[in-house]
Amino acid sequence: MCEANAYLLENESEVLLMEAVDKIEPDEEGIRLVSIFGEQKFVKGEIHSMCLVDHKVYIKGS
Numbered sequence: 001m002c003e004a005n006a007y008l009l010e011n012e013s014e015v016l017l018m019e020a021v022d023k024i025e026p027d028e029e030g031i032r033l034v035s036i037f038g039e040q041k042f043v044k045g046e047i048h049s050m051c052l053v054d055h056k057v058y059i060k061g062s
Contacts, residue, residue: 004055006033009048014058017041021057031059 006021007014018041023034030044048060 002055003036004050004052004057006043006057006059008043008045009058009060017043017059024057030062 003020003022005019006017008017018033018035020036021033022036025032033041043059045059045061048058050057
């Protein structure tokens with residue numbers, strides 16, 4: 001499996017936003033996450049970093 005989990009960085013801790021993320025689409029006001037199950041979430045923020053070996057995407061809120 002190639003999907004990742006998305007985490008929001010808050011006060012030096014990771015908060016799980018969504019599991020099994022398949023798509024990450026930029027938007028003028030943030031990021032849209034889409035899982036392999038069709039679940040969608042919109043987050044106001046930007047990608048902080050990604051660790052592809054660990055299948056993690058870190059998002060910093062705005």
